Amino acid sequence: MNKTVNQKAWFFVVPVFVLVAFNAIIPLMTVVNYAFQETFGNNVFMWEGTRWFKQILISERFHAALGRQVLFTLIILVIQIPLGIFIALNMPKEGIGVPICLVLMSMPLLIPWNVVGAMWNIFALPDIGFLGHSLNAMGFDYNFTQQSGDAWFTTILMDVWHWTSLVVLLSYAGLRSIQPAYYQAAEIDGATRWAVFRHIELPKMKKVLTIAILLRFMDSFMIYTEPFVLTGGGPGNATAFLSIDLVKMALGQFDLGPAAAMSLIYFFIVLTVCWVFYNLMMKNESQL
Amino acid sequence: MKKVKWLVPTIYIIFLMLPIYWLLNMSFKTTTEIINTYTLWPQEFTLENYKKIFTDSTWYTGYLNSIYYVVLNTIISVAAALPAAYAFSRYKFLGDKHLFFWLLTNRMAPPAVFALPFFQFYSSVNLFDTHVAVALSHCLFNIPLAVWILEGFMSAVPKELDETAYVDGYSFTKFFFKIFIPTITAGIGITMFFCFMFSWVELLLAKTLTAVAAKPIAATMTRTASTSGYELGLLAAAGSLTIIPGAIVIYFVRNYIAKGFALGRV
Numbered sequence: 001m002n003k004t005v006n007q008k009a010w011f012f013v014v015p016v017f018v019l020v021a022f023n024a025i026i027p028l029m030t031v032v033n034y035a036f037q038e039t040f041g042n043n044v045f046m047w048e049g050t051r052w053f054k055q056i057l058i059s060e061r062f063h064a065a066l067g068r069q070v071l072f073t074l075i076i077l078v079i080q081i082p083l084g085i086f087i088a089l090n091m092p093k094e095g096i097g098v099p100i101c102l103v104l105m106s107m108p109l110l111i112p113w114n115v116v117g118a119m120w121n122i123f124a125l126p127d128i129g130f131l132g133h134s135l136n137a138m139g140f141d142y143n144f145t146q147q148s149g150d151a152w153f154t155t156i157l158m159d160v161w162h163w164t165s166l167v168v169l170l171s172y173a174g175l176r177s178i179q180p181a182y183y184q185a186a187e188i189d190g191a192t193r194w195a196v197f198r199h200i201e202l203p204k205m206k207k208v209l210t211i212a213i214l215l216r217f218m219d220s221f222m223i224y225t226e227p228f229v230l231t232g233g234g235p236g237n238a239t240a241f242l243s244i245d246l247v248k249m250a251l252g253q254f255d256l257g258p259a260a261a262m263s264l265i266y267f268f269i270v271l272t273v274c275w276v277f278y279n280l281m282m283k284n285e286s287q288l
Numbered sequence: 289m290k291k292v293k294w295l296v297p298t299i300y301i302i303f304l305m306l307p308i309y310w311l312l313n314m315s316f317k318t319t320t321e322i323i324n325t326y327t328l329w330p331q332e333f334t335l336e337n338y339k340k341i342f343t344d345s346t347w348y349t350g351y352l353n354s355i356y357y358v359v360l361n362t363i364i365s366v367a368a369a370l371p372a373a374y375a376f377s378r379y380k381f382l383g384d385k386h387l388f389f390w391l392l393t394n395r396m397a398p399p400a401v402f403a404l405p406f407f408q409f410y411s412s413v414n415l416f417d418t419h420v421a422v423a424l425s426h427c428l429f430n431i432p433l434a435v436w437i438l439e440g441f442m443s444a445v446p447k448e449l450d451e452t453a454y455v456d457g458y459s460f461t462k463f464f465f466k467i468f469i470p471t472i473t474a475g476i477g478i479t480m481f482f483c484f485m486f487s488w489v490e491l492l493l494a495k496t497l498t499a500v501a502a503k504p505i506a507a508t509m510t511r512t513a514s515t516s517g518y519e520l521g522l523l524a525a526a527g528s529l530t531i532i533p534g535a536i537v538i539y540f541v542r543n544y545i546a547k548g549f550a551l552g553r554v
Binding site: 278 | 293294296304310368371377384387393400403404534542
């Protein structure tokens with residue numbers, strides 16, 4: 001659509017701008033304040049320059065948390081995106097199955113995050129949880145509160161349970177927008193199932209998939225509540241992802257300076273990745 | 289081949305339902321049964337846990353608080369996002385692209401980063417422990433989302449609609465409320481659904497900004513878990529109840545969800 005130039009349009013944006021600025025800029029300035037200064041309370045600040053940033057960037061604790069976070073997010077994307085597409089491809093296209101699938105699959109998305117954590121805690125407990133009990137009955141030595149491998153397994157399974165539906169819904173919406181004529185043409189040409197997927201379905205899903213990857217990246221990179229309730233970051237620090245580590249540092253140990261510096265680095269990483277994705281997405285859109 | 293197709297969503301849905309079933313199962317059991325035995329369904333079916341929640345005010349006010357700030361946030365987000373999304377979908381103006389990306393960056397800000405400054409900031413403006421504080425803080429990620437989705441829907445409406453209305457002598461306000469908003473009701477429905485969803489599931493900020501008067505149900509749950517030992521049945525019952533509002537909302541928007549994803553951008 002060709003848009004007209006109209007500077008008065010700013011007036012329409014003012015309410016949004018004010019509300020978001022109120023929430024974003026003022027608190028962010030507080031973080032910036034702490035990141036460059038040392039405070040002993042009572043609003044007494046001493047300039048520290050980039051000391052906290054240097055401290056965080058070379059600290060092993062930050063490297064470890066960042067490493068765990070990147071690994072977690074990668075595993076999540078590698079599992080959820082293909083799985084979501086696969087399920088969407090196999091969903092019914094019409095009839096009573098459609099609303100049933102949509103309603104049931106959306107359920108995990110609408111459960112408060114700490115309830116998700118609590119639910120999986122109960123579900124995975126080795127003695128009384130269905131998952132834990134079954135795994136132990138099958139001869140696996142499973143205990144997610146004691147063994148870090150099991151804690152990772154449970155956290156990832158929980159996230160797959162929680163968020164794959166988002167990828168499914170997005171892919172399904174993308175698939176629904178494909179005209180039947182494409183499929184008919186493919187059939188006449190004698191295209192294989194894989195060729196249909198590769199040359200018709202995948203290109204049509206490109207836009208929604210970019211959104212799915214972007215959302216899944218952001219949310220899994222910022223994950224806090226669910227693993228906090230499920231494992232509390234443990235055993236040890238095995239599942240202490242960036243947000244968990246950050247809250248521990250800021251509210252637990254009250255190391256405000258380093259915590260603020262870490263916040264800014266953290267935000268910067270998310271922002272950079274999203275900026276690249278956003279530009280890719282906008283480029284795709286202008287091609288459509 | 290046909291059979292396999294039907295099998296995949298079924299297995300996936302069973303996987304999704306298992307933990308939910310387990311939670312429901314626990315919520316109908318007595319504490320002794322939970323601790324002493326492993327049973328696939330309640331042997332002594334009890335409604336005690338639910339009864340406690342509905343009669344104890346610390347529990348049910350948690351629900352009312354959550355619903356109150358979620359609804360408030362949904363109204364604020366959509367009301368503010370409507371004109372902004374219209375501006376983004378129809379006009380070019382100074383800094384529009386940068387502004388749009390800046391809005392989106394707030395959806396990307398880790399809530400953990402904002403928890404402490406939010407606490408200090410809302411305390412300093414005397415809004416700490418109010419529903420308004422939580423509703424406003426959730427605007428941080430819901431307004432960008434609402435603008436994003438609504439802009440997608442509005443861009444799908446041809447511009448000729450606006451122009452015809454003006455030729456017919458409609459004023460802008462009359463056009464916006466009488467013609468434009470009715471044409472994008474589906475979009476508004478989807479937007480409200482997502483605002484409701486993200487405000488309902490968020491806990492970190494809601495918990496940080498409240499103490500007693502506006503405490504959300506989810507926070508009541510965590511506190512109970514830590515103070516009064518491990519009352520699993522009660523926790524399970526409270527958890528099960530938090531699923532209901534979401535389920536109701538999904539049921540109402542089920543036909544719009546897929547359509548909304550296709551048209552909008554979520």
